[in-house]
Amino acid sequence: MPRAIKILDRRLRHGDLMAQLVIWQLAGATADRPHGLKYRLWCGRAGLTVVRYDNETGKGDHRHDASGEQPYVFLSAEQLLDDFASDVERLTGWRLE
Numbered sequence: 001m002p003r004a005i006k007i008l009d010r011r012l013r014h015g016d017l018m019a020q021l022v023i024w025q026l027a028g029a030t031a032d033r034p035h036g037l038k039y040r041l042w043c044g045r046a047g048l049t050v051v052r053y054d055n056e057t058g059k060g061d062h063r064h065d066a067s068g069e070q071p072y073v074f075l076s077a078e079q080l081l082d083d084f085a086s087d088v089e090r091l092t093g094w095r096l097e
Contacts, residue, residue: 002027003027004024004025004026004027004038005024005025006022006023006024007023007024007025008021008022008023009021009022010022012096012097014094016045016046017043017044017045017050017092017094018043018044018045019041019042019043019088019094019096020040020041020042021041021042021081021084022039022040022041023037023038023039023077023080024037024038024039025037026038032055032057032058032059032060033055033060035074035076035077037055037074037077038055039053039054039055039077039080040052040053040054041053041054041080041081041084042054043084043087043088043091043092043094049064049065050065050066050088050091050092051063051064051065051084051087051088051091052064052065053072053080053083053084055074061073061074063087065087065091084096
């Protein structure tokens with residue numbers, strides 16, 4: 001079985017905030033990942049999550065913040081990154097570059 005290929009792996013720091021953005025291209029689409037991507041986008045401080053987008057097996061696309069977990073409608077990788085960056089800026093004031 002072909003392996004997933006990591007297409008994005010960024011780690012950023014801004015003061016006490018950290019962000020990790022990781023996206024893999026899967027060998028093919030799955031029921032949980034019909035777009036063929038696996039991802040984990042996280043921003044937090046001192047090990048605590050401010051916002052996270054991911055699509056772990058069995059849960060599909062979703063996001064987490066202080067209010068809990070909500071479904072996320074995946075449109076494209078570019079939109080995913082834009083939505084994550086917008087949440088980071090809205091919740092922390094940090095504009096990801």
